[in-house]
Amino acid sequence: MKRTTILCFIVMLLSALPAFAEADHDRPVSIGEMPAAAREFIARHFPEAKVALAKMERDFPDVSYEVIFTIGVKLEFDGGGEWTKVSCKYSPMPEGIVPEPLEMKSAELYPGVPVIEIERERREIELKLANGMELTFSPDGRLLDIDD
Structure with missing residues (x-):
């Protein structure tokens, strides 16, 4: 009885593998x-950037x-189309992407140093600056951490 139960469990696991293998993939869109x-x-x-x-x-x-994009910008979006990451290492970050309070705090701490990447997660927003510094903010704009 014990062997039969174990054998059934193994067969079920093996039959589910193709479904999981098929679920993880990338495709051009x-x-x-x-x-x-x-x-x-x-x-x-x-608007002018070439994909x-x-x-x-x-x-x-x-x-x-x-x-x-061909200009070196990389964007990431969740399934609903909301941006999660914008990386502009080779071109300036467009205005309006970085929330104003975060941009002001960044400019106050590191004047003249541009933001090259912003990543938004559920509980924090991280800015990466051209000088290598990383600023972590809460969603309401409070500075939580500075890292290099």
Whole structure:
């Protein structure tokens, strides 16, 4: 009886493997296939930028999108099209992406040092500066940490 139960469990696990293997994959997409919020963000902040690659990433059960422009800008969006990361290492960060209180605090602490990356998570927003410093803020704009 014990062997039968173990054997059934192993068979069930093996039969589920193809479903999980199929669930994790990336595929190229056009900007038109992305959620409306992502399309609007791209049109507003990068209207002239040429797309080098846009892809949808499936990591069961989550879906995300990534866009890389020929100017070296990389964008990441969640499944609903809300941006999660904007990386502008080779070109200036467009105005309006970094929330004003965070931009002001960054300029106060490090005058003249541009923000090259912003990453938004559920409980924090992280700014990476051109001088290598990383500033972590709460969603309401309080400075939580500075790291180099």
